[in-house]
Amino acid sequence: MIALLLRDLRLSVRAGGGFGLGLAFFLIVSVLVPFGVGPEAEILARIAPGILWVGALLACLLSLDRIFQLDFEDGSLDLLATAPVPMEGAVVMKALAHWLVTGLPLTLAAPLFGGLMSMAAPGHWWMFVTLLLGTPALSMIGAFGAALTVGLKRGGLLLSLLVLPLYVPTLIFGAEAATRGMAGLDATTPLLMVAGITAGSVALLPFAAAAALRINLR
Amino acid sequence: MELVVRDLTVARGGVPVLAGLGFTLGAGEVVVLRGPNGSGKTTLLRTLAGLQPPLAGEVSLPPETIAYGAHADGLKAQLSVAENLAFWASVYGTGEIEAALGDMNLSGLRDRPAANLSAGQKRRLGLARLLVTGRPIWLLDEPTVSLDTASVALFAARVRAHVAGGGAALIATHIDLGLEARVLDVTPYKADPDAGANPGAFDEAFL
Known part of the structure; x- marks a missing residue:
């Protein structure tokens, strides 16, 4: 299973891999929003957590269909299914690789990009913490959606429609925790909700995704 | 180590393609599957590999033996x-x-990206994968596609060595590999497409 993780990471940094795609998209959003909203630092600082969270979520969505589709097309998913790797384990490794390539860089970059929106000092810390807690759920839910749509040609649209509603709770609680934290209020409850969503999806969705893959491979 | 298939019915897309198929594949044996296009060879191999469930019948094989x-x-x-x-x-x-x-004559290509390989070289690499699995039963679907004569001979030699070492192989192919093999023609086992037609077949995936 570690071999699968290392292979996916290696593929993502080689030519044509997904590394940097999400990050570039995230940077574009962070750069463009201040132009669109205007230069009032106060307004920007107030909407920054929400914008950063939406940007991170959409950047995550961008590379979801690659999780299983490429392996499905070149036949390696069939071969993986017959290999001595439990499908659930393969799903977890694929989601983890997606998170390391997309979610983690977004988490690390968000505090920096927050500066583009005049985010004040404790805000950087809160963006980092909430994204660190929330992005694993985005990758795991996305892997489930990708498993459901793996056999479909151009399944990206269906994938987005399936996954977006599932992303909403993570977004609401993640952005809420960051906003409350920045305002100096108690953010424990939304933080716990985000952590709970992540823990729940990591615990349950690998089984659902593996079942969906098995059906799609028939 | 023996693959035993009894009264097997396999389906593709919910339509049965082969019915009542039975055979055994023991250590040291090669069985060549023959049959026209669309006769269900690939479906049979996918079923045996565990990628799809059989419609009826049973497949018995020791766990972790299939490549x-x-x-x-x-x-x-x-x-x-x-x-x-x-x-x-x-x-x-x-x-x-x-x-x-070395066995699949790929040593000279080891650092070349797979994108730059020819079709035959890719196939040789695909077949080399079988050698690193260490699994005794090989299920091969048209293994010689796009291979030249020399590579076909090389592959046949690998199969011979694998079988001599106590392995077994079930090969769907249209060409003569020059192996001492039992031939299993699947044509007589062709299923009546309507016989097992099950209107609920679509639902079964979700149960």
Whole structure:
């Protein structure tokens, strides 16, 4: 299973891999929003957590269909299914690789990009913490959606429609925790909700995704 | 170590293609599957590999013994020949690729990205994957597609060595590999498409 993780990471940094795609998209959003909203630092600082969270979520969505589709097309998913790797384990490794390539860089970059929106000092810390807690759920839910749509040609649209509603709770609680934290209020409850969503999806969705893959491979 | 198939019915897309199929594949044996296009050879191999459930009948085989070689080689274009093979070797926990590279005449290509291989070279790499699995029963679907005469002979020699070492192989192919093999023609087992037609077949995937 570690071999699968290392292979996916290696593929993502080689030519044509997904590394940097999400990050570039995230940077574009962070750069463009201040132009669109205007230069009032106060307004920007107030909407920054929400914008950063939406940007991170959409950047995550961008590379979801690659999780299983490429392996499905070149036949390696069939071969993986017959290999001595439990499908659930393969799903977890694929989601983890997606998170390391997309979610983690977004988490690390968000505090920096927050500066583009005049985010004040404790805000950087809160963006980092909430994204660190929330992005694993985005990758795991996305892997489930990708498993459901793996056999479909151009399944990206269906994938987005399936996954977006599932992303909403993570977004609401993640952005809420960051906003409350920045305002100096108690953010424990939304933080716990985000952590709970992540823990729940990591615990349950690998089984659902593996079942969906098995059906799609028939 | 024996693959036993009894009264097997396999379906593709909910329509039965082969019915009442039975055979055994013991250690040291090669069975060649024959039949016209669309007769269900691939479906049979996928069922035996565990990728889809049989409609009826049973397949008995010891666990963790199957290595499946599909139409597609499952290669990653951005990875080199050695990296592709090393991945499968570590998935199967064998870790050793040098012998397989040498056996399939790939040593000179080891650092070349799979994207730059010819179709025949890709196939050779796909077949080298079987050698690193360490599994005794090979299920091969048209393994010689796009191979030249010399590579077909090389592959036949590998199958012979595998079988001599106590392995077994079930090969769907249209050409003569020059192996001492039992031929299993699937044509007589053709299923009546309406016989098992099950209006609920679509639902079964979700149950």
